[in-house]
């Protein structure tokens with residue numbers, strides 16, 4: 001039986017960093033070591049300028065770092081020292097070969113598993129923290145157990161349900177924690193070791209245990225269901241615009257039905273983020289590989305609807321700005337895929353910006369936390385792209401504003417002042433439906449919300 005004292009996490013990203021920091025905060029009796037092959041990321045974790053923005057993260061890291069939390073690039077030593085290893089490396093969509101564009105690219109995962117098998121000198125519990133296709137643990141177990149040493153490995157699946165922007169709150173107070181294990185004596189013992197860690201701050205009834213395949217599949221299904229709700233309400237937003245119904249009224253009317261519930265029913269330009277699209281595509285691929293074509297088609301439609309919503313947004317801009325954007329300057333207000341994060345992965349702002357550039361518009365990008373990431377996302381784009389952190393300066397001489405991220409600071413801007421500095425007629429396309437459209441219309445803007453009547457002058 002493996003007794004855990006030293007815990008390693010491989011991968012110091014959006015999941016590994018916050019997850020281990022909160023565990024270290026809540027479990028001072030364990031030592032936590034987070035490793036990554038990316039030296040600059042580790043340097044940032046060891047500095048006052050953390051590599052990711054997440055409300056509350058800085059305070060947690062400051063308290064635990066140097067006490068029972070450390071960050072380094074010493075992956076192999078970290079493996080040797082640990083009894084429990086979380087693997088939180090990236091699992092992007094495969095871009096080549098069989099399953100390209102759908103299946104998860106497991107090369108980082110497999111390399112990590114082989115490295116663990118090679119350098120380990122004692123038995124370990126390996127925890128899948130990354131989101132993985134169902135039955136990955138089987139492959140992991142085979143790789144780990146193929147070592148010729150007299151040591152054993154137990155593989156657990158502990159998918160992470162945190163949402164960026166609220167990661168610390170989600171980790172401190174999770175709806176549930178899910179741990180999957182093999183249903184053998186040693187598998188269940190390993191599971192109990194991880195349960196003991198979570199029980200330090202999570203109520204026992206919220207720590208769910210399951211068989212390992214259910215745990216792996218549940219993470220994909222959770223993301224698929226969340227994204228499905230967004231695509232469902234977005235499909236209705238198109239119908240609202242065609243019929244003069246109001247998507248917010250529809251959303252309230254259906255969301256107050258306790259059987260449906262109100263969350264994830266906000267219509268927008270579409271969902272983004274590193275997970276939803278890749279995890280649904282992964283689910284689609286898995287369904288297909290088991291010959292379940294109807295199941296695959298059903299979930300693929302969630303992605304198709306999301307693509308459609310982004311495309312519809314750009315078409316609406318072109319149509320309402322007299323069918324030409326050439327030479328016009330457009331403010332992209334917000335570039336992060338959601339508020340309270342600097343993460344721009346799969347942000348709808350990327351698609352919208354690229355399409356506007358294709359129409360020969362010039363764009364200026366404004367975001368309180370995501371300008372540096374935006375520069376990386378758009379580095380290969382041709383056309384005029386400027387970046388400006390001050391929304392008032394950014395709006396000067398613009399023909400239109402495309403609001404892409406629901407930052408609360410955008411609600412507080414003085415739109416009368418902004419309107420004055422813009423080219424007339426001035427247009428505002430609210431891709432997140434967060435502004436007071438009547439007020440902004442009164443100021444002089446032509447306002448185009450999502451799923452609601454346009455307010456034109």
Ligand SMILES: NC(=O)c1ccc[n+]([C@@H]2O[C@H](COP(=O)([O-])OP(=O)(O)OC[C@H]3O[C@@H](n4cnc5c(N)ncnc54)[C@H](O)[C@@H]3O)[C@@H](O)[C@H]2O)c1
Nearest residue numbers: 011012013014015036037038088089090091108130131160
């Ligand atoms: N971002 C989220 O909101 C979220 C939420 C839940 C689950 N997940 C899942 O968690 C996993 C990680 O996501 P993320 O957003 O933290 O990714 P990320 O890209 O921010 O971080 C992954 C880190 O792993 C490191 N890495 C890759 N190979 C390595 C190796 N061999 N050794 C050491 N380090 C290595 C990378 O350098 C990177 O810093 C993914 O499977 C993702 O689907 C993400």
